[in-house]
Amino acid sequence: MIAMISSEPIQEKLTVESFYQGGKNGKLLGLECIAGHVTVPPRRSCLVCNSLELKVVELSGRATIVATTEVYSKSKEFPIEAPYLLALAKLEEGGSLLGVVKKTQGDTSKDVCTESKVIVKFEIVDPEGGETSSTKYLTERGRPRIFFERV
Amino acid sequence: MISAGCARYGRREGLSAREIFDEALDELFSNCPKLSRADVGALFLGQAFESFEHQANTSAGIANNYGLSGIPTVRLDSVSSSGGSALRAGYLAVVSGEFDVVLCGGVEKMTSFDTPTALEIISMAADRPFEQWNGATLTALNALAASEHMRRFGTTEEQLALVSVKNHENALDNPKAYFRKKVTLEEVLASRKVCTPLKLLDCSPICDGASCIALCRPDLATKYMDTAIDIISSAEASDCDFVFREDLIGFNATRRAAKKALSRAGVEVREVDFAEVHDAFTINEIIAYEDLGLCEQGAGGKLIESGETKIGGSIPVNPSGGLKAKGHPVGSSGIGQAYEVFIQFTGRAAPSRKVKDARLALTHSMGGAGVTAQVHIFKARA
Numbered sequence: 001m002i003a004m005i006s007s008e009p010i011q012e013k014l015t016v017e018s019f020y021q022g023g024k025n026g027k028l029l030g031l032e033c034i035a036g037h038v039t040v041p042p043r044r045s046c047l048v049c050n051s052l053e054l055k056v057v058e059l060s061g062r063a064t065i066v067a068t069t070e071v072y073s074k075s076k077e078f079p080i081e082a083p084y085l086l087a088l089a090k091l092e093e094g095g096s097l098l099g100v101v102k103k104t105q106g107d108t109s110k111d112v113c114t115e116s117k118v119i120v121k122f123e124i125v126d127p128e129g130g131e132t133s134s135t136k137y138l139t140e141r142g143r144p145r146i147f148f149e150r151v
Numbered sequence: 152m153i154s155a156g157c158a159r160y161g162r163r164e165g166l167s168a169r170e171i172f173d174e175a176l177d178e179l180f181s182n183c184p185k186l187s188r189a190d191v192g193a194l195f196l197g198q199a200f201e202s203f204e205h206q207a208n209t210s211a212g213i214a215n216n217y218g219l220s221g222i223p224t225v226r227l228d229s230v231s232s233s234g235g236s237a238l239r240a241g242y243l244a245v246v247s248g249e250f251d252v253v254l255c256g257g258v259e260k261m262t263s264f265d266t267p268t269a270l271e272i273i274s275m276a277a278d279r280p281f282e283q284w285n286g287a288t289l290t291a292l293n294a295l296a297a298s299e300h301m302r303r304f305g306t307t308e309e310q311l312a313l314v315s316v317k318n319h320e321n322a323l324d325n326p327k328a329y330f331r332k333k334v335t336l337e338e339v340l341a342s343r344k345v346c347t348p349l350k351l352l353d354c355s356p357i358c359d360g361a362s363c364i365a366l367c368r369p370d371l372a373t374k375y376m377d378t379a380i381d382i383i384s385s386a387e388a389s390d391c392d393f394v395f396r397e398d399l400i401g402f403n404a405t406r407r408a409a410k411k412a413l414s415r416a417g418v419e420v421r422e423v424d425f426a427e428v429h430d431a432f433t434i435n436e437i438i439a440y441e442d443l444g445l446c447e448q449g450a451g452g453k454l455i456e457s458g459e460t461k462i463g464g465s466i467p468v469n470p471s472g473g474l475k476a477k478g479h480p481v482g483s484s485g486i487g488q489a490y491e492v493f494i495q496f497t498g499r500a501a502p503s504r505k506v507k508d509a510r511l512a513l514t515h516s517m518g519g520a521g522v523t524a525q526v527h528i529f530k531a532r533a
Contacts (some may be wrong), residue, residue, distance in 0.1 A: 072347075088399070
């Protein structure tokens with residue numbers, strides 16, 4: 001029996017489409033490079049060391065908020081009513097995401113701040129489209145949006 | 152740089168982009184009578200958005216419209232630094248030896264839609280799938296950067312507001328400025344919230360405008376103009392989009408471009424007589440102070456408070472009024488900064504905003520939240 005060892009570097013790709021498809025299926029996907037760095041959002045090269053040798057990994061969804069802003073003036077097409085709380089959260093494994101923080105009853109924006117622990121959630125807000133949605137782009141139809149839920 | 156022209160920034164009712172740009176060209180040729188249209192070898196035009204007039208390939212239309220017939224042209228987009236890109240491209244075209252004289256212009260017509268629609272178009276500056284899609288506009292990204300700057304360094308909303316106060320004051324006697332009235336610290340702090348901590352008066356306005364400069368080979372300058380203004384260095388750089396970054400502040404694109412430009416010119420940043428920097432949002436000016444090396448990282452708030460960056464201070468910043476008060480017709484801004492250098496160096500600035508004995512200046516243009524940046528250094532020839 002001959003053991004075949006592949007000498008080809010692993011260069012898996014995670015497209016925007018596959019990332020959001022994963023989200024629809026309840027999975028937060030990312031990329032891990034040969035040195036163990038995690039890249040999210042997905043892109044072709046490792047965001048820490050530029051490596052192209054990446055493999056697709058599933059992440060926990062646990063994240064910590066790094067910065068927030070209360071958005072009063074939004075893009076017309078975004079389907080969430082303003083004001084909403086936008087946050088940048090750093091994922092436990094590495095990488096970051098931007099998303100809207102879900103309001104829990106009784107929350108004030110003071111309750112959600114830097115260092116708050118959250119879980120990443122994907123939700124389709126505007127499946128059929130509407131006047132203020134961006135489903136004019138066929139490539140985005142049915143795509144979920146990213147939210148953060150406090151733990 | 153042998154000439155420059157600028158169309159008044161503001162709501163230019165009844166004028167389309169090409170007509171606003173004509174105004175800038177009229178002034179440019181009038182400022183340099185020895186320069187004729189036939190001398191111009193190429194036009195590099197900064198204009199970020201096709202959507203405002205549903206028009207692409209504008210540079211060829213604009214050049215031929217004015218009788219700059221048949222010349223090579225190209226439109227450059229790097230959103231808010233499109234003008235900076237045009238300046239860089241024109242510079243490279245001349246130093247390559249391919250062209251003797253070129254025009255670097257910038258234009259944006261932004262008032263053809265209501266504000267919400269304009270904001271939607273402008274939000275193209277952010278990454279589509281991971282920033283725009285999840286609720287981030289360019290303003291929101293800068294607001295996140297401001298939040299982080301305040302948390303890490305104790306920068307205050309008052310310090311941000313002081314940038315707006317200074318730039319409004321600078322624009323008072325600038326005939327090209329959109330806003331020519333003072334604002335008080337209280338007015339800025341009381342203005343309505345846009346994306347916290349940024350308020351309306353922390354944000355540059357949507358407006359129309361255009362500007363254009365003429366560049367030529369250094370040995371030909373005195374053929375056209377008595378006092379030559381040399382571009383002694385030019386640099387540009389980029390960075391990944393905001394959401395991909397390890398650190399939210401400062402902006403690497405600015406740092407990279409500034410380091411290259413200053414080292415190529417053999418100049419320390421504090422040697423410049425003034426700087427025109429990108430202040431689309433007040434926080435941008437504070438971060439620019441740090442990224443350009445005018446002060447240590449985190450000390451930008453203290454620097455604006457000190458008054459050193461006022462006209463008459465040790466390092467005036469944005470004597471034109473900046474993007475905040477002069478205006479930010481996106482594609483024009485990076486060229487408008489070079490126009491200000493021309494005005495100051497040729498003694499055309501009104502006495503109240505004149506930078507005394509200005510002979511060395513730096514311009515800094517930035518696109519997105521530090522996604523692209525260009526830095527240029529101008530020196531008046533002896």
